[in-house]
Each structure stands twice: as structure tokens, then as C-alpha cells.
Amino acid sequence: MPNPLVECIPNFSEARRPEVVEAILASITGVAEISLLNSSSDTDHNRSVVTYAGPPAAVEEAAFRAIQTAARLINLDQHSGSHPRLGATDVVPFVPISGISMEECVQMARHLAERVGRELDIPVYLYEQAATRPERTNLENIRRGQYEGLKAEIATNPERQPDFGPTQLGPAGATVIGARHPLVAYNVYLDTEDVRIAR
Numbered sequence: 001m002p003n004p005l006v007e008c009i010p011n012f013s014e015a016r017r018p019e020v021v022e023a024i025l026a027s028i029t030g031v032a033e034i035s036l037l038n039s040s041s042d043t044d045h046n047r048s049v050v051t052y053a054g055p056p057a058a059v060e061e062a063a064f065r066a067i068q069t070a071a072r073l074i075n076l077d078q079h080s081g082s083h084p085r086l087g088a089t090d091v092v093p094f095v096p097i098s099g100i101s102m103e104e105c106v107q108m109a110r111h112l113a114e115r116v117g118r119e120l121d122i123p124v125y126l127y128e129q130a131a132t133r134p135e136r137t138n139l140e141n142i143r144r145g146q147y148e149g150l151k152a153e154i155a156t157n158p159e160r161q162p163d164f165g166p167t168q169l170g171p172a173g174a175t176v177i178g179a180r181h182p183l184v185a186y187n188v189y190l191d192t193e194d195v196r197i198a199r
Contacts, residue, residue, distance in 0.1 A: 012047065071120055
């Protein structure tokens with residue numbers, strides 16, 4: 001049996017302050033056995049996406065440290081950007097690459113979610129294969145209203161209750177954690193105001 005390998009692609013609500021992105025990257029690469037595969041930042045979206053891989057325990061620990069660092073350095077009350085977002089660490093998907101099952105990645109997601117809620121006091125929602133409610137499988141449903149909308153509803157609307165953590169938002173917002181299959185995502189920029197073309 002090969003050594004298990006998991007990929008993680010966390011998205012952070014920061015791209016305009018390189019020192020913050022570097023601190024997040026350092027928290028990930030500071031974990032032994034982690035291989036940083038890619039990092040990209042989009043200043044219009046004000047969002048950075050990191051891709052790294054390694055053995056399950058290391059990947060999960062690196063995710064926790066990155067969430068912790070982002071929570072310390074990113075304040076959603078002062079954040080603006082064109083990409084929808086809920087939190088300083090917006091979304092953390094685990095992807096099984098080899099020697100590990102999707103169910104094991106789901107367990108990683110749930111374990112990390114519980115730890116983030118308990119130790120960092122950040123509300124956490126589970127999505128994709130790790131979702132505990134069918135309507136939360138789709139990330140768009142969880143992100144509805146973004147940070148500002150969730151801040152207004154999290155304490156009073158039962159549908160917005162997190163899976164783990166408090167029912168109130170601090171400046172780090174909420175985090176969405178899950179497990180999914182590999183995904184190819186890309187942006188297409190259109191030189192038109194006609195949104196029908198995009199659809």
C-alpha cells in the first residue's frame with residue numbers, strides 16, 4: 001500500500017498585503033512533510049489560493065495553522081474584494097490523491113472543523129462530501145449573503161447555525177471545510193455587460 005497522500009487547497013481573503021500571504025504560507029510550509037505546490041493571489045478578488053500536499057496528519061495540521069494565522073492577521077470588517085467570502089480562511093477542501101479514501105478525507109475535515117471551532121472560536125460549516133445537511137453540499141448555499149449576511153443571521157436563523165463553533169462572528173468570520181474530488185476551476189473575463197453570455 002502506498003503512503004497516503006492528501007491535497008489541500010485553502011482559500012484566504014487576502015491578496016493585497018503580501019506580508020500576510022507570506023505569513024500564511026510560512027505557517028503551512030513550517031509543518032514537516034508538506035510540499036507547497038502552488039500559490040496565487042488576485043488583488044481584484046483580494047483572495048489567495050494555496051495548494052499543498054502531504055500525509056494526512058501533516059496536511060490537517062498545516063490547515064489548522066494556516067487558519068489560525070489568517071484569523072490573527074485578516075479582519076473581515078475591513079475586507080473588500082469582488083470574490084464572495086465568509087471568512088479570513090474562506091474554504092478548506094481536502095482532496096484524496098493516493099492511498100486514502102474519500103471517507104478518510106471526510107473524517108479529516110470533520111476533525112479539523114471541530115478543532116477550529118473549539119480552539120479558535122471560529123464558526124465552521126462542512127461542505128461537499130463532508131456536509132451534514134444536503135443543502136450544504138453546495139458551497140454557494142453556505143456563502144449566501146457573504147460575511148455581512150451571515151453576521152446578521154448566524155445567531156437567530158437556525159438554517160445558518162454552524163456545524164461547529166460559536167453562533168456569532170468575530171472579525172475572522174466563518175470557515176467552510178470539506179472533502180471533494182479534484183476540481184478544475186478558472187475565470188473567464190468577458191468584455192460585455194451581457195451576463196447571459198456568461199451563463
